[in-house]
Amino acid sequence: EAGVAQSPRYKIIEKRQSVAFWCNPISGHATLYWYQQILGQGPKLLIQFQNNGVVDDSQLPKDRFSAERLKGVDSTLKIQPAKLEDSAVYLCASSLSGVNTEAFFGQGTRLTVV
Amino acid sequence: QQQVKQSPQSLIVQKGGIPIINCAYENTAFDYFPWYQQFPGKGPALLIAIRPDVSEKKEGRFTISFNKSAKQFSLHIMDSQPGDSATYFCAARGGQNFVFGPGTRLSVLP
Numbered sequence: 001e002a003g004v005a006q007s008p009r010y011k012i013i014e015k016r017q018s019v020a021f022w023c024n025p026i027s028g029h030a031t032l033y034w035y036q037q038i039l040g041q042g043p044k045l046l047i048q049f050q051n052n053g054v055v056d057d058s059q060l061p062k063d064r065f066s067a068e069r070l071k072g073v074d075s076t077l078k079i080q081p082a083k084l085e086d087s088a089v090y091l092c093a094s095s096l097s098g099v100n101t102e103a104f105f106g107q108g109t110r111l112t113v114v
Numbered sequence: 115q116q117q118v119k120q121s122p123q124s125l126i127v128q129k130g131g132i133p134i135i136n137c138a139y140e141n142t143a144f145d146y147f148p149w150y151q152q153f154p155g156k157g158p159a160l161l162i163a164i165r166p167d168v169s170e171k172k173e174g175r176f177t178i179s180f181n182k183s184a185k186q187f188s189l190h191i192m193d194s195q196p197g198d199s200a201t202y203f204c205a206a207r208g209g210q211n212f213v214f215g216p217g218t219r220l221s222v223l224p
Binding site: 048106 | 120148156157158209212213216217
């Protein structure tokens, strides 16, 4: 079974530039998550999709971050404009719907904003 | 109330030792408690998980102990090996998403 695919693996941009990350979840997983992991901290949920609908985006900085999941499969997360404090690893995860279902993570995209 | 507290922040043990990582939560609506293992440059990988109606769960060398009344749970790694050196995160599922602890960096010395 293929895992969660993310690209790119690394990205370096200057502040105020824009950047986009892509995620392809495990086939059949209706739930997709984007997490931000700052160095030395646990992952923090940015947004959660159920199929192509948003379930929770309460911690997404909507003035600069946006995400979409067209057709309920792949997802993109965009930052525009980026700030220095956005430097982090952006993790995508997916899970089946229902209780007691674990989330499977991709390898993440390491973003450095200079 | 959505927080999960985790300690210690870092832990060093000798090979064969039994590191113990502790987590605590406040939200009684949490209904599923997974532990994740993360190696440098990799995403977190599920290690073991427990439901609150179970007090203990073992999978290989990994054991979760769960104390529902105290709202605490812990991970024990039996016969630890240098290959277990990684960062460990406890998590709790509330509603439809997961809340993660801040992580414990474990080093197992040969």
